[in-house]
Amino acid sequence: xxxxxxxxxxxxxxxxxxxxxxxxxxxxxxxxxxxxxxxxxxxxxxxxxxxxxxxxxxxxxxxxxxxxxxxxxxxxxxxxxxxxxxxxxxxxxxxxxxxxxxxxxxxxxxxxxxxxxxxxxxxxxxxxxxxxxxxxxxxxxxxxxxxxxxxxxxxxxxxxxxxxxxxxxxxxxxxxxxxxxxxxxxxxxxxxxxxxxxxxxxxxxxxxxxxxxxxxxxxxxxxxxxxxxxxxxxxxxxxxxxxxxxxxxxxxxxxxxxxxxxxxxxxxxxxxxxxxxxxxxxxxxxxxxxxxxxxxxxxxxxxxxxxxxxxxxxxxxxxxxxxxxxxxxxxxxxxxxxxxxxxxxxxxxxxxxxxxxxxxxxxxxxxxxxxxxxxxxxxxxxxxxxxxxxxxxxxxxxxxxxxxxxxxxxxxxx
Amino acid sequence: xxxxxxxxxxxxxxxxxxxxxxxxxxxxxxxxxxxxxxxxxxxxxxxxxxxxxxxxxxxxxxxxxxxxxxxxxxxxxxxxxxxxxxxxxxxxxxxxxxxxxxxxxxxxxxxxxxxxxxxxxxxxxxxxxxxxxxxxxxxxxxxxxxxxxxxxxxxxxxxxxxxxxxxxxxxxxxxxxxxxxxxxxxxxxxxxxxxxxxxxxxxxxxxxxxxxxxxxxxxxxxxxxxxxxxxxxxxxxxxxxxxxxxxxxxxxxxxxxxxxxxxxxxxxxxxxxxxxxxxxxxxxxxxxxxxxxxxxxxxxxxxxxxxxxxxxxxxxxxxxxxxxxxxxxxxxxxxxxxxxxxxxxxxxxxxxxxxxxxxxxxxxxxxxxxxxxxxxxxxxx
Numbered sequence: 001x002x003x004x005x006x007x008x009x010x011x012x013x014x015x016x017x018x019x020x021x022x023x024x025x026x027x028x029x030x031x032x033x034x035x036x037x038x039x040x041x042x043x044x045x046x047x048x049x050x051x052x053x054x055x056x057x058x059x060x061x062x063x064x065x066x067x068x069x070x071x072x073x074x075x076x077x078x079x080x081x082x083x084x085x086x087x088x089x090x091x092x093x094x095x096x097x098x099x100x101x102x103x104x105x106x107x108x109x110x111x112x113x114x115x116x117x118x119x120x121x122x123x124x125x126x127x128x129x130x131x132x133x134x135x136x137x138x139x140x141x142x143x144x145x146x147x148x149x150x151x152x153x154x155x156x157x158x159x160x161x162x163x164x165x166x167x168x169x170x171x172x173x174x175x176x177x178x179x180x181x182x183x184x185x186x187x188x189x190x191x192x193x194x195x196x197x198x199x200x201x202x203x204x205x206x207x208x209x210x211x212x213x214x215x216x217x218x219x220x221x222x223x224x225x226x227x228x229x230x231x232x233x234x235x236x237x238x239x240x241x242x243x244x245x246x247x248x249x250x251x252x253x254x255x256x257x258x259x260x261x262x263x264x265x266x267x268x269x270x271x272x273x274x275x276x277x278x279x280x281x282x283x284x285x286x287x288x289x290x291x292x293x294x295x296x297x298x299x300x301x302x303x304x305x306x307x308x309x310x311x312x313x314x315x316x317x318x319x320x321x322x323x324x325x326x327x328x329x330x331x332x333x334x335x336x337x338x339x340x341x342x343x344x345x346x347x348x349x350x351x352x353x354x355x356x357x358x359x360x361x362x363x364x365x366x367x368x369x370x371x372x373x374x375x376x377x378x379x380x381x382x383x384x385x386x387x388x389x390x391x392x393x394x395x396x397x398x399x400x401x402x403x404x405x406x407x408x409x410x411x412x413x414x
Numbered sequence: 415x416x417x418x419x420x421x422x423x424x425x426x427x428x429x430x431x432x433x434x435x436x437x438x439x440x441x442x443x444x445x446x447x448x449x450x451x452x453x454x455x456x457x458x459x460x461x462x463x464x465x466x467x468x469x470x471x472x473x474x475x476x477x478x479x480x481x482x483x484x485x486x487x488x489x490x491x492x493x494x495x496x497x498x499x500x501x502x503x504x505x506x507x508x509x510x511x512x513x514x515x516x517x518x519x520x521x522x523x524x525x526x527x528x529x530x531x532x533x534x535x536x537x538x539x540x541x542x543x544x545x546x547x548x549x550x551x552x553x554x555x556x557x558x559x560x561x562x563x564x565x566x567x568x569x570x571x572x573x574x575x576x577x578x579x580x581x582x583x584x585x586x587x588x589x590x591x592x593x594x595x596x597x598x599x600x601x602x603x604x605x606x607x608x609x610x611x612x613x614x615x616x617x618x619x620x621x622x623x624x625x626x627x628x629x630x631x632x633x634x635x636x637x638x639x640x641x642x643x644x645x646x647x648x649x650x651x652x653x654x655x656x657x658x659x660x661x662x663x664x665x666x667x668x669x670x671x672x673x674x675x676x677x678x679x680x681x682x683x684x685x686x687x688x689x690x691x692x693x694x695x696x697x698x699x700x701x702x703x704x705x706x707x708x709x710x711x712x713x714x715x716x717x718x719x720x721x722x723x724x725x726x727x728x729x730x731x732x733x734x735x736x737x738x739x740x741x742x743x744x745x746x747x748x749x750x751x752x753x754x755x756x757x758x759x760x761x762x763x764x765x766x767x768x769x770x771x772x773x774x775x776x777x778x779x780x781x782x783x784x785x786x787x788x789x790x791x792x793x794x795x
Contacts, residue, residue: 044463045563052562053591053627081421085561092624176421178468179435180428208436234617241475244436 047071050085052092059104060315061091064122078115082108082176087116090236103127103316106236108176110169110303110311124308124315128373129412131319138309138319141376142285150278150385156392157275157326158364162284162381164321165264165312167303168295173313174238174263182245185265192294193249193258200287202251204260207243223248225262238263238313255280256287264312264321277326281381309373319373324384327353330391331363332398338406342394345409346387347371367391374412383410422458422466430454433468435475442487443506443698444474452501461498463555465491470499473558473619486510486699489619491559493552493686493694507691507698511756520692520702523759526661526668532768535658539775540709541747544654545667545764547704548647548695550686551678556696557621557646562628565644569628572643575677576632583670585634587643590626606631608645621646621696638663639670647695647704649674658709660771664764692756701756707764708751709771710736715781716774717746721791725777728794729770730754750774766795 043050051070054062065088073084091104105123107113113120121133131138152160167173168188171181190204205214218224227242228234250257259267268291270284292302303311309319333339334350343350351366352358360366367388369380394404425433434453437445448471456467474487488506490496496503504516535543550556551571554564573587588597601607610625611617633640642650651674653667675685686694692702716722717733726733734749735741743749750771752763777787 045561045567049563049566050561052624056591077421081424089623092627093622178425178428178433180425180432183432235623239476240472240618241435 043075047074050074052088054092056095057091057104058096058098059091059094059102060123060126061088061104061119062096063126065119069118073116073118076115078109078111080109080111080172080176082112082172084116084119086176086237087112088119090232093235094232102232103314105315106175106238106313107173107311107315109172110167112173113308113311120315124318124373127316128319129371131374133307136374137306138373139376139379140304140309140320141378142288143378144278144282144285144381146378147278147281147381147385149389150276150281150381152275152277152326152328152385152388153392154275156330156395157328157388159271159273159327160275160277160280161269161271161326162277162280162322162324163267163269164284164288164323164377165267165310165317166288166291166321167265167311167313169301169303171265173265174261175236175313179241179244182241182261186245186247186260188295188298188300189258189260189266189291190247190249192291192298195294195297196251196287196290199253199283200251200256200290202249202256204247204249206247208246210247218248221250221254223250223254223257225259228263233263236313256283258291263314264317275326277324277381277385281324285377317372319371320375320377320380321372322377322380323368323372324381325351325366325368326384326388327364328367328388328391329362329364330367330395333391333395333404334360334363334365336394336398336404338404341406342391342404343367343387345407346390347383347410347412348387348391371412422460422464422468425468426458430457433457435471437475439478440474440487441479441481442474442477442485443509444471444487444502445479446509447502447505456499456502459498461492461494463492463494463559465495465498465555465559467499467502469558469620470495470502473615476618477614485615486697488698489558489696490556490694490698492555493550495556496691496694503698507701507756510699511702512754514757516690518757519689520756521759521762522687522692522703523761524668524671525761526665528761529661529664529764529768531772532661532664532764533659535660535709535768535771536775537657539713539778540658540711540771542654542656542710543658543660543663544652544709545660545663545705545707546650546652547667547671547706547760548693548700549649549651549671549675549704550694550696551648552684552686554648556648557644558619558696560644562624565624565628568648569630569643571678571681571683572641572649573630573632574681575674576641578677579634579670579673582636582666583634583639583673585632585639587630587632589628589630591629593630601631604633604637606633606637606640608642611646616646619696639666641674646697647700660707660709660764660768664707668760699755703755703758703760703763705755705760705763706751707767708734708749709767710747711750711771711775712745712747713750713774713778714746716778716787717743717748719777719781719787721787725774725791726750726753728792729773730766730795731770 047070051067077083086108088105096102124133168185171185228239246261248259255272257269270280272280310321312321347370348367349370352360353364353366369384397404434450460466469491470488473489479485508514551568554568611622629644631642638655640652651671653663655663693704695704730753731750732753735743736747736749752767754763777790780787
């Protein structure tokens with residue numbers, strides 16, 4: 001067992017080096033499905049005795065997991081030992097809500113997306129509006145110069161923010177990582193971040209070692225993340241060993257922030273008060289590319305391939321992993337019965353000002369892109385800019401007593 | 415989460431110090447015992463079913479504990495855990511169970527006739543009496559580690575055994591996942607229904623996985639004998655009734671348990687038991703008898719007396735609120751039960767409850783009359 005492991009580990013590092021020399025296309029090729037060997041797991045009971053009872057469930061995993069798929073995959077494991085039962089545990093434990101369809105499964109490592117493709121591919125297709133990982137390619141574009149009219153009317157837009165996640169290739173993801181791997185993620189990322197310059201110069205605050213004063217400051221800045229309480233995350237094992245190897249890095253200007261070892265290896269956030277989404281996205285792209293360069297210098301790289309884009313823990317965050325959004329005042333529009341349809345057609349979603357699963361306060365909404373996979377970062381941010389501008393126009397019209405129109409639905413990748 | 419063999423071997427590629435948990439801020443029995451060296455010694459081991467030391471300690475790593483309340487911080491995934499990880503469990507057991515040594519033998523005594531008295535606790539003070547324990551089915555893994563297939567087998571075996579009971583034990587099984595609203599309402603009103611665990615002590619150990627699959631409640635028609643299936647242990651067996659006739663509660667407890675055990679043995683599934691640790695359960699704190707015998711008793715004056723805690727300690731009793739562990743008492747009513755589980759028998763532990771509660775009621779009566787109780791305070795039992 002140990003010798004086959006070391007072969008796999010060294011081949012991952014070789015892929016890292018190859019990607020420096022031959023580009024990430026080579027790396028992507030080598031991680032193609034055929035080359036990932038699935039380990040086999042000893043089982044005591046037949047698949048039929050183990051198949052979960054999903055009759056009361058409403059999530060993407062439950063909609064797609066048949067007894068046949070379960071039987072085929074239940075005795076397989078990724079090279080690191082992650083199994084199907086582990087991947088689906090969160091979806092078994094959280095039946096979901098009739099109105100809100102959660103994903104219901106996670107990846108424990110990059111190879112999960114290959115070894116459990118028979119389940120993950122249809123889940124991805126359902127969650128990402130028909131994107132077929134077997135036949136389609138995901139475009140990555142971090143050239144922020146392509147963005148047009150990215151300055152919002154600041155009488156309406158209070159703040160602008162873009163976030164994504166990045167995973168370090170060769171290390172297991174939060175549901176599966178061991179303490180040593182998690183600590184290695186922290187070390188690799190913090191080391192790279194210390195090389196950032198100019199407006200990106202910053203400091204790391206480890207959750208285990210921050211002072212009370214630092215903690216209070218981070219709370220006041222709305223930067224501090226807490227131990228996850230959502231059972232969607234805890235049932236997937238992401239809160240294990242908290243707060244070991246978790247922390248927050250931010251630049252001195254407090255406009256570029258990185259969470260380490262929360263729901264993903266890293267969550268990268270660019271934000272500002274006001275409506276200058278263009279500048280927020282500029283910094284986002286610049287910062288991401290710098291961080292990528294710095295980790296590559298040290299022999300590491302991000303998990304990425306051309307069918308799924310950036311690989312993250314939750315299948316809902318594949319592709320760009322990008323959520324670009326604003327806090328915007330829409331007191332009149334939000335009460336209009338056409339509001340939801342307008343958002344739908346613009347491919348936007350609303351959240352409360354506390355983030356996912358919170359309520360709006362004072363007519364202020366968090367409006368962001370719905371899609372993650374199948375369109376590039378530039379395309380998605382442009383969608384948000386165009387969409388939010390349209391929403392502000394609607395609000396202004398309603399203020400003047402004029403009527404508004406529901407826009408035609410935007411075409412998706414298909 | 416229970417990891418299989420492959421995952422544990424993968425971890426061994428990292429050095430001990432890289433994997434050793436940070437326990438500097440922790441206050442639980444596991445954290446006090448698990449040095450880096452001990453972790454290094456145990457980390458390449460696993461039980462035949464694949465339970466590893468990281469599985470054992472995860473709950474204790476995730477729950478640093480409280481300066482005042484010392485939790486155990488580790489669980490067993492199967493019977494063999496207590497053997498394979500002996501170097502961790504033995505000192506934890508010793509700390510938790512008053513210095514119990516690896517060479518000590520535990521006495522089992524479920525002969526209710528050996529109990530003296532217990533049928534005359536003053537019903538003006540004692541509102542209800544209850545005895546509970548747990549049992550594990552030999553050969554199967556425990557709740558932190560069971561797969562769905564195994565948990566369903568435990569349910570099947572338990573339901574078969576329970577539904578074959580008759581006489582005062584004739585009853586019915588209510589699976590959690592298919593009970594009707596009316597049944598659920600009734601079970602709540604009877605104070606029988608158990609919920610999905612919310613305590614992180616249990617959820618971090620993986621005991622709430624797949625809820626409510628293969629979980630359920632069985633009780634007799636008289637509503638005096640109740641069994642929980644697949645909650646924190648394979649079986650939790652409870653005998654209870656209103657009033658202070660602890661003797662009757664204990665009789666029914668012993669008889670019912672023995673009937674159930676006979677049926678399991680007939681089908682070649684005995685209970686996990688050995689002469690050193692007694693009955694084997696998930697949490698090391700419940701080894702031995704696994705027995706908690708107690709009453710809900712009104713002690714408004716005694717409970718505010720400065721010597722209350724000391725009296726309890728000397729009587730080898732503990733107090734809890736009327737909602738059970740980690741709840742507050744309401745209206746001066748306390749849940750008083752035995753503190754010990756391992757190293758004394760069932761009869762001995764219930765005797766301590768019966769004698770101790772009787773004495774405390776006498777003290778309460780004295781305090782009601784404005785008299786002192788200092789002469790009544792007992793020596794350490």
